Amino acid sequence: MISLSDVSYAYPDTDHYVLSHVDLGIEAGTVTGIVGASGAGKTTLAKLISGFIPHVDGGELSGTVVVDGVTMAEVTLAEAVSHVGLVIQSPFNQISGAKFTVREELAFGLENLGVPRDEMAERVTEVAGLLGITGLLDRSPYALSGGQQQLVAIASMIIMRTPVLVMDEPTSQLDPGGTRMVFDVMSSLRDAGVTLVIFEHKLELLREHADIVHVLADRQLIASGPSRTMLADPRLEDWGIGSTRFTDASSIARDRGLLGKDVELPVSLDDAIPLYRDFRSAKGN
């Protein structure tokens, strides 16, 4: 569904590559997580997958990016966005600036596609319900909190029903409840067959929702694996990504001989529970 071959990229007026010889293959209907330290190039990669590079940012690009059968550099941005949606990192910048209410803002992209009014209204109601923003529909998109704007930004992309959705730190402005809701929405999109690529620092949630996780560091995708294995990998510390409290605590327990040497380290609470149960029974409690 998504294929990057030997992709290298430098921003305009710079003399260094942000990404160098990147290869990536993503299957349809999967959820892929991509992690990387600040400045590693996550946003750049998100813009490449969704055609914003080279159509908006320009710069020097080599290699090919194919999404949903379309070579991104060969089609217009208007064509690209019918295949892949991008939820950008800063929700404020996602707002069109052309509309006075959230309702109009959500309908904006559909209007451009010439979707009939009735259907537009139905889709706005549906997506607003999904993200819990029905109460905001008559408000100005600018008179919202950062978290509310982020939900509107996500909704404005989901409503387009593209087969591929790329989300660049989509929960950065949200509290834990809002974050969980957005991840639940991602689960239902996945059930509906949407291919998702999520750039996210919240490793426990990525563990729960992503099938495969890739690591971006040193201008390349340098490691990948199933979310449980990849997110418990001790090298994540060296790459500036960190680890979850469950991985940390279990790693200490293992070093002290309280857990078996070859135990698979947990990433989330769900991973940890069976492990700690074994640990308790071994101690005879």
Ligand SMILES: Nc1ncnc2c1ncn2[C@@H]1O[C@H](COP(=O)(O)OP(=O)(O)OP(=O)(O)O)[C@@H](O)[C@H]1O
């Ligand atoms: N428009 C631009 N022009 C020149 N350099 C840029 C531009 N945008 C980003 N960069 C540089 O490219 C590199 C990667 O930036 P990018 O925003 O992709 O990183 P990121 O992993 O998304 O970081 P963060 O976690 O902070 O969002 C950084 O060194 C950054 O300074």
Ligand SMILES: [Mg+2]
């Ligand atoms: Mg970024």
